Amino acid sequence: MALGAAAVGVIAVLVFVDLSPRVQGDFFFAYDDPQMQAVREVADAFPGGAQLILRVTVPSEDVAGHRKEIGELTDDLLAVDGVEGGFSITTADPENSPLFQRILRTPDPGATNIVLQVDGTDPELLLPRIEAVVDTHESDQLSIVISGVPAIVEMVRRSLYRDLIVFSSAAIVVFALLIGIIYREVAIVVGTITTCLVSVSATLLIVQALGMGIGLLTANLVTIVFVLTLSHVVFLTANWRAALGTDRPTLIRGALSKTLEGSFWSMTTTLLGFASLLIATAQPLRELGMAGMVGTLTAFTTAYVVYPSMLGKWARVQASPGSNFRIPSLRRGKGTLWFAVLLFGSLSFGLPQLDTDPSLIAYFAPGSELREGLALVDADGGSSTLDIVVSVPGGGTVTSPEAYPRLDALQAEFEADSAVGVVLSPTLIVDHARTIPLAGLFPVETLLDLASSDALGSIALGFVTPDRARVRYSLRMRERVEEPREEIMA
Incomplete structure (x- = not known):
């Protein structure tokens, strides 16, 4: 029955669940994030x-x-x-x-x-x-x-989808091998993998039913739920193998009673950990929090509903003390403990070298098509867009004789910054409009009207508001600069 449930679950996931990660240009921000609201306001105005x-x-x-x-x-x-x-x-x-x-x-x-x-x-x-x-x-x-x-x-989405397939498949193979090496019993291996597949399938179906797709971080959901389920299964198996006797119902009840309390509190702490992500401002973290909560509850439920039936029916019983696992003595464990302390202590010296603010290009593998393309475009004129909206204090228009020269000077200042590549602004659009014969005789206001018309492709609409109260500077920022990002933005 459990094998049938696993097969039905996998088929249902393939039919009903969209495993393609959902990635958008604003994928890192929540809808109510102040930065996202500012971006939408700029997009509406320009x-x-x-x-x-x-x-x-x-x-x-x-x-x-x-x-x-x-x-x-x-x-x-x-x-x-x-x-x-x-x-x-x-x-x-x-x-x-x-x-x-x-x-x-x-x-x-x-x-x-x-x-x-x-x-x-x-x-x-x-x-x-x-x-x-x-x-x-x-x-x-x-x-x-x-x-x-x-x-x-799209490149990020493809990479996430590829990782979803590769790491999910690797998790099944690696954990199946580990369980097989540790327990050397087909029934336990099959029961473990079956339980994990049921848990993962149920989680994906519930997440899909709740309207949450696979996102930037939830692409790892399959592996996360697999490990969460496995943690309960391992302790259930250990308590089953530690018990003596031949009465299977009694043995499985004993294993459940020994494992349930600790397993429940482990599930609870994990659940609270994922719940804490719901207050994050980053949308991927919120999605991971909600999906992780679903996966935590599903893993716990599946481990105690599906796995005991297979364990109690097919796994070997331990009839004599000689067949049990020996628990390592504390004295033997001290050497391992000190080795772990020294290992992690030595690794901690690398923390100062950790890059906590990597560039956009650093997120992609060296030599990959996307990274090489970004590097070329970044060197040419920048690869990250920064929008700056400028208005005249006191409610004046940007086309006034007092304000417009200052906009031109601001264009020059931006272009002089080594961290800035291409800068587009209304002053460039006006200069472009002046290339039309006799257009140089017209004032700035008329040239902006011309650049807002179909004659010049309405290019000015994205850089100046109709009331001429605000303008937008579009900066392509260079990622490969040594100057810290905080200093650049200051």
């Missing part, structure tokens, strides 16, 4: 979708000599469902426009950017479409790297 940056490298330093190939790539990318618009050297002239100089050019003369504006299409659907186009055009003449928030989100 509409604009996410961006994908494709860094195109040619074998020589003559990017202009590959305009045809880059143009064909650009056309195919703009035709992708989910792409609202974009720019490349074939749709905009970076020579005369200060705006496109910054977003299309790179320090490498043999590389250029294609910038795509995308809608709210799920990156899990959008990125494969982009990759299909890239695969078609990539050759010895064009080397293409994809970056941007949607690409990073």
